[in-house]
Amino acid sequence: MESISPNVFNFSAGPAGLPRAVLEKAQSELVDWNNLGTSVMEISHRSKEFVQVAAQAEQDLRDLLNIPDNYKVLFTQGGARAQFAAVPMNLLGGKTKATYVDAGYWAQSAVSEAKKYCQPQVVEATIERDGKLAVIPASEWTIDSDSAYVHFCPNETIDGIEINDLPETELPIVADMSSTILSREIDVSKFGVIYAGAQKNIGPAGIGIAIVRDDLLDLASEILPSVLSYKLLAERDSMYNTPPTFAWYLSGLVFQWLKAQGGVQAIEKVNREKAALLYDYIDASPFYRNNVHSDNRSLMNVPFQLAKPELDSLFLSQADEAGLRALKGHKAVGGMRASIYNAMPLEGVQALVSFMKQFEAQHA
Amino acid sequence: MESISPNVFNFSAGPAGLPRAVLEKAQSELVDWNNLGTSVMEISHRSKEFVQVAAQAEQDLRDLLNIPDNYKVLFTQGGARAQFAAVPMNLLGGKTKATYVDAGYWAQSAVSEAKKYCQPQVVEATIERDGKLAVIPASEWTIDSDSAYVHFCPNETIDGIEINDLPETELPIVADMSSTILSREIDVSKFGVIYAGAQKNIGPAGIGIAIVRDDLLDLASEILPSVLSYKLLAERDSMYNTPPTFAWYLSGLVFQWLKAQGGVQAIEKVNREKAALLYDYIDASPFYRNNVHSDNRSLMNVPFQLAKPELDSLFLSQADEAGLRALKGHKAVGGMRASIYNAMPLEGVQALVSFMKQFEAQHA
Structure with missing residues (x-):
């Protein structure tokens, strides 16, 4: 079995990431x-x-x-x-x-x-x-x-x-x-x-x-x-x-x-924390933008655009190298999309925000 | 990971057994x-x-x-x-x-x-x-x-x-x-x-x-x-x-x-060998019976009945103990059914026939 990088965070909109503990249990008993x-x-x-x-x-x-x-x-x-x-x-x-x-x-x-x-x-x-x-x-x-x-x-x-x-x-x-x-x-x-x-x-x-x-x-x-x-x-x-x-x-x-994890009430709390972290950073930054009114922002799917769309490809390839996977936005709206379903830990969103800050510092 | 008994053969009609090598590969890369x-x-x-x-x-x-x-x-x-x-x-x-x-x-x-x-x-x-x-x-x-x-x-x-x-x-x-x-x-x-x-x-x-x-x-x-x-x-x-x-x-x-394995032609040869082994034994035995004409017998699903149906439960429980799984016939026809799809190796059918012989010797 190959070693697993602990630093990969999967922002896929679906099929989305599953809890690591679930996959490891399934793996351990897959054959018996x-x-x-x-x-x-x-x-x-x-x-x-x-x-x-x-x-x-x-x-x-x-x-x-x-x-x-x-x-x-x-x-x-x-x-x-x-x-x-x-x-x-x-x-x-x-x-x-x-x-x-x-x-x-x-x-x-x-x-x-x-x-x-x-x-x-x-x-x-x-x-x-x-x-x-x-x-x-x-x-x-x-x-x-x-x-x-x-x-x-x-x-x-x-x-x-x-x-x-x-x-x-x-x-x-x-x-x-x-x-x-x-x-x-x-x-x-x-x-x-x-x-x-x-x-x-x-x-x-x-x-x-x-x-x-x-x-x-x-x-x-x-x-x-x-x-x-x-x-x-x-x-x-x-x-x-x-x-x-x-x-x-x-x-x-x-x-x-x-x-x-404590059920839906507990995961909702984490989900709100994850979403707030990301939306707050986007709102505070002149380099990133989300087009949805704050009353109606999805807890699960956070699309965002760069102020310089010509940097989209660079953003995506550097994010991928940093272990931040599947951030490309849907083709209908372009830009980026971070899907942060239940299996995404807070650390994943923190890692994304850190990367976004760094990218902004280099390219703003 | 638990150890795997090498002697389990799965005769399930479906979901049926999968090739062991396939499951092991899927297991090795399930998480990464x-x-x-x-x-x-x-x-x-x-x-x-x-x-x-x-x-x-x-x-x-x-x-x-x-x-x-x-x-x-x-x-x-x-x-x-x-x-x-x-x-x-x-x-x-x-x-x-x-x-x-x-x-x-x-x-x-x-x-x-x-x-x-x-x-x-x-x-x-x-x-x-x-x-x-x-x-x-x-x-x-x-x-x-x-x-x-x-x-x-x-x-x-x-x-x-x-x-x-x-x-x-x-x-x-x-x-x-x-x-x-x-x-x-x-x-x-x-x-x-x-x-x-x-x-x-x-x-x-x-x-x-x-x-x-x-x-x-x-x-x-x-x-x-x-x-x-x-x-x-x-x-x-x-x-x-x-x-x-x-x-x-x-x-x-x-x-x-x-x-x-050599493709469909090769697996067909094995499938015919498996089926022949089982049907030939059933036909030669007064203790077991298959009700389908030899022109129309399924290569994949071999139903059979005991001469003494009151022994069905004993047959099934002893077979299960011997690692021969899922032999119970469909409720519409009763008795037993051995489904011998592609993933069933010849050894599995040999093990089944050995068990059937032994059971016959004890109960005929």
């Missing part, structure tokens, strides 16, 4: 898990050993998020993109309209897919305020009362926007929490459906979560593919088809790691 | 892959490093199966069950009928799902011959000429049936090869679509393969969820949504391992 003489990925998903792994992961997630008993926890495949189709196909219940709140790329992608199944009523939710990108308060969103549900994405990873409030509505609220889940406290009881791809704060790519209020399980279209059916997944304990067992196991290890 | 200081599962699927992994895996699969240039190779999610919906939604092209050849549980499951989208014309393909389960020759299947395609499953894992011939037809032939792919030589050019879940002969659960002839990419229904679209997956190199990167990487390692 639970004294079976085989890997956990080589056993039947219906074996008593794997069913225990699956059930423990669900319970740990329920504990972490305080999920009420009237919600099913489903382990899904196909990421958030599959849910863009699954949501209307599961929830329309014969209605033809659904409200979609648009604060960026991912919400718009959900709208595009929903158009195959209904007439999305789109609420433009971003606005310029003080020369920065801001989100219109939820109390001002116009919600079509004939809608089957209200859909939004509370963390837009590309622009680095976070929505912190919820509309007052009787309709089920559906949230793509791929980049929000487990990063800060949420009140699950306010939602109809919460879904998320795993590859940010849950585990490796290839598994996802859907948390579904159980009164919403009987509204599906007849043409819903079975693998996307919330009801069927709920009835079959997310094992209607062979689930991604290794990804499920790893997600369970992440949940246990998060519990050991 | 390619000198990046991160795991392969922690990097962007769009990074040059991962794109290289993905492209190499595709090329190796193309080499192993001699896939012609006019076929796309797609990496899918949701297993074969997702394809049960994807096939009609991608291929009907406005037609209302498709022919489904029924030789067992998996073919029937495909029919159930297809009924949401078309009128499946079902061809009963099994028959009793010489007191055993046999398959009607493909030349005798009645194929509805208005069908969009002909679907079948050449290896039925539960009964342990294998179909070795193909119908003469102008229609695209679609095959669920979850348990066939890479186990024996196939002529891809005879098929319209070949699909497979990975968890038998490809890699871990959570990824799948679809090999699609490129004239079939423009027949999709408008309500097809994007994540199931062959065309979209082909256009986006199977990265329309974040793919299961670790499963893709592991599948690539399996392909490289298989090339090192």
Whole structure:
């Protein structure tokens, strides 16, 4: 086994870094898990050993998020993109309209897919305020009362926007929490459906979560593919088809790691500290800029631009040499983006800020 | 790291055993892959490093199966069950009928799902011959000429049936090869679509393969969820949504391992030797029985019953103690089942036969 550099910090937007302790445990038992003489990925998903792994992961997630008993926890495949189709196909219940709140790329992608199944009523939710990108308060969103549900994405990873409030509505609220889940406290009881791809704060790519209020399980279209059916997944304990067992196991290890850190409340505190450190430095520097209003800055994805964009490549290559990986911004906005998911320690952000200061001193 | 018993042989029907050398390589680089200081599962699927992994895996699969240039190779999610919906939604092209050849549980499951989208014309393909389960020759299947395609499953894992011939037809032939792919030589050019879940002969659960002839990419229904679209997956190199990167990487390692074994032709020889050893012993013994006609016995899944079914539990527990894992038959047929996929060495089957002989000597 090769030696590991202790100084590598991975700012990937996803698949994102996983807690080192989780990877080391997985490594230690990769070939012989639970004294079976085989890997956990080589056993039947219906074996008593794997069913225990699956059930423990669900319970740990329920504990972490305080999920009420009237919600099913489903382990899904196909990421958030599959849910863009699954949501209307599961929830329309014969209605033809659904409200979609648009604060960026991912919400718009959900709208595009929903158009195959209904007439999305789109609420433009971003606005310029003080020369920065801001989100219109939820109390001002116009919600079509004939809608089957209200859909939004509370963390837009590309622009680095976070929505912190919820509309007052009787309709089920559906949230793509791929980049929000487990990063800060949420009140699950306010939602109809919460879904998320795993590859940010849950585990490796290839598994996802859907948390579904159980009164919403009987509204599906007849043409819903079975693998996307919330009801069927709920009835079959997310094992209607062979689930991604290794990804499920790893997600369970992440949940246990998060519990050991003190849970969501504790990690939120660290996440706020990490984000404040980075945003405060950016705001204080004339050399770096973030374009999002301070009310709506993402805790997880911090895009920033250099005052001299011609230095972007140099910044990125020198950062990489310093062990600060995957800082390139999304091509839609350019510049840099530091994704600082739960697995990123405070030291990683400190190392990034130190590097940014040094780079600024050399090039300002 | 714990010591590994060299005497464990895993007969799981799926998720099945993986080559030990593949797991050991994955273990050695799980925390620091390619000198990046991160795991392969922690990097962007769009990074040059991962794109290289993905492209190499595709090329190796193309080499192993001699896939012609006019076929796309797609990496899918949701297993074969997702394809049960994807096939009609991608291929009907406005037609209302498709022919489904029924030789067992998996073919029937495909029919159930297809009924949401078309009128499946079902061809009963099994028959009793010489007191055993046999398959009607493909030349005798009645194929509805208005069908969009002909679907079948050449290896039925539960009964342990294998179909070795193909119908003469102008229609695209679609095959669920979850348990066939890479186990024996196939002529891809005879098929319209070949699909497979990975968890038998490809890699871990959570990824799948679809090999699609490129004239079939423009027949999709408008309500097809994007994540199931062959065309979209082909256009986006199977990265329309974040793919299961670790499963893709592991599948690539399996392909490289298989090339090192001499490829499909070489492994087929070993597979035939393994299967013959087990079936010949069962046929020669009055204590064990296999119910499938010798023309249609699966190379990969060998179900067998004891003459004294009351000893099933004892057989299974003693086998487990001897390191022969996961031999319990599917609940639909009972008894035992030895799944002997590519990763099962000849020694494993030899160990099983030795154990069976010993058990027979004690209990006949």
